[in-house]
Amino acid sequence: MNSKRHRRPVKRKTANALPFFIIAVAILLAIFVIGQVDIHVGNIRVNYGEPFVDDAKVTWFGFDVTNWADVKGEVDTNKLGVYSMHYSFMLYNMSRTVTVVDLKEPVISLYGDEKITLATMDSYQELGAEAWDNYDGNVTENMTISIDQITPNYAQVIYEVSDSHENIASAIREVEISPGTVYLTFDDGPSGLTASYLDVLKEYGVNATFFVLGFSEIKESWKAGIINRAVEEGNEIGMHGYSHVYSDIYKSKETALANFDTEKNLLKMTVGIEPQVVRFPGGSSNTVSRSVCEGVMTEATKAVVDAGYNYIDWNVDSNDSGSDVKNSDNIYQNVISAVVPKVGARYVVLMHDGGADHSATLEVLPNIIQTLQEKGFVFDVITYETEPVRHGVNN
Ligand SMILES: [Zn+2]
Incomplete structure (x- = not known):
């Protein structure tokens, strides 16, 4: 019996696999190490006193690995200066500066x-x-x-x-x-000067209220034409009455009212308007009517309101039909000194374009308007809805 065992060396298959294993590990390690690591940082400025929010981002093969990155450095935003921040991930390093600056305005x-x-x-x-x-x-x-x-x-x-x-x-x-509102009013026209008044108003872009008197429908038809132009250009037509003769007008409340009604019919026929704004000849406060009829203004003012008219007086008198009729300087001063800037103020300025030669008024009208415009006054016209300026009745 052959007890001698013959051992034959056995060739181990695993011995041949080792290099492959090493190579594989080396490749994986290489991938791990030299893999696509990106550290996204740039130099930035941070506002003084505001919290520094680190916007650095680290990716590996596109995956966000910021939380595993090593960050060194500190930024104190309560102190102006330049701070360095360092970021590393595996073998990769990046640095940047964070500058704390004052960019904020007071x-x-x-x-x-x-x-x-x-x-x-x-x-x-x-x-x-x-x-x-x-x-x-x-x-x-x-x-x-x-x-x-x-x-x-x-x-x-x-x-x-x-x-x-x-x-x-x-x-x-x-x-x-807002110094107030000015209502320019012209009484006793129309006259040969009224067209020039309208030219001035147009030039300065303002409108006025004309309290017109009666006229002959046939002989003075041109007056209807000028009133028509005034309306077309945005001015308001009020009625002063058909007549200016106190002894005719103030016989009774009926004659006082009829003075406006007659005028209204004339204007309705000639111009096609029916004004609702009126101004009593002499004003509602006149006392000249007393010698004609005691107490007529008390009754006439009520009758006129009942008939659907808004009667208006004035609170600034240019005195251009008084002693200053020829004095343009005084007319200017009378108006400008009385039209005092005050928030919410309303000034109804009495001037004239008829009844006498009012070329002094016409001459100074541009200066008056210009001065008031420069002060910021607003110009308006008087209508039925306008809250009236009234003197108070004395007869
Ligand atoms: Zn008058």
């Missing part, structure tokens, strides 16, 4: 209303403001205040301030300039 707070209404800009009294900056603190002392009057009716108070890093802030307070 904040201006206005005292009082941001929008105000005044009669004149001259009457503006500075309401004040304060300015605070995130870095410099109170910068009110550096603030400048200027006034820019853009139109006669609108101005801006402008507040400007800069902080120590040239961040500029501005604020505006709006001012509406």
Whole structure:
């Protein structure tokens, strides 16, 4: 018996697989190490005092691995300066600078209303403001205040301030300039000058109210033409009455009312209008009627209102049918000194375009309108709806 065992070396298959394993691991490791790592960072600026939110992003093969990245460095946004931040993932490193800068402008707070209404800009009294900056603190002392009057009716108070890093802030307070409303009224026309009055009104873009008198439908038909033009150009026609003769008008409340009704019929026939606004010859406060009929104004004013008219007096007298009829300077002064800027004010200005030679009124009319426009007054016409200016009855 052959007990001797013959051992034959066995060739191990695994011995041949080892290099392949090593190569495979090496490849995987290489992929792991040199794989596509991207660190997305750039130099940035951060505003002073605001939290620094790190926007760095690290990806590996497109996967977000930011949370596994190693971040070194700190940013104190309460201190201006340049900070370095370092990011690493596996063998990869990136650095960037984060600069804390003051980019924020101061904040201006206005005292009082941001929008105000005044009669004149001259009457503006500075309401004040304060300015605070995130870095410099109170910068009110550096603030400048200027006034820019853009139109006669609108101005801006402008507040400007800069902080120590040239961040500029501005604020505006709006001012509406509202000195009041002017109603220009012309009595006793139309006359040969009325067309020139209309030319002036047109040139300045304003309208007026003409309290016209009666006229001969045949001999003075041109008057109907001028009234028609006045209407077409946006002016209002009121009635002064068919007659201006006190002894005829103020015999009774009936004659006073008839003076307007007759006029209305004339205007209806000649111009095709039926005015509802009237002005008593002499005004509702006249006392000249007393010698004609005691108490007639008390009754006539009621009768006229009952008949559907709105009667209007005036609160500014140009005196152009009084002692200043030939004095254009005085006419100008009489109007301008009485038309005082006041929020909500209403001025009914008595002037004339008939009954006498009113070339002095015509001459100064452009100056009056221009001065009032420069002050921001608004011009309007008187209609039935207009709240009347009335003197009060004295007879
Ligand atoms: Zn008159």
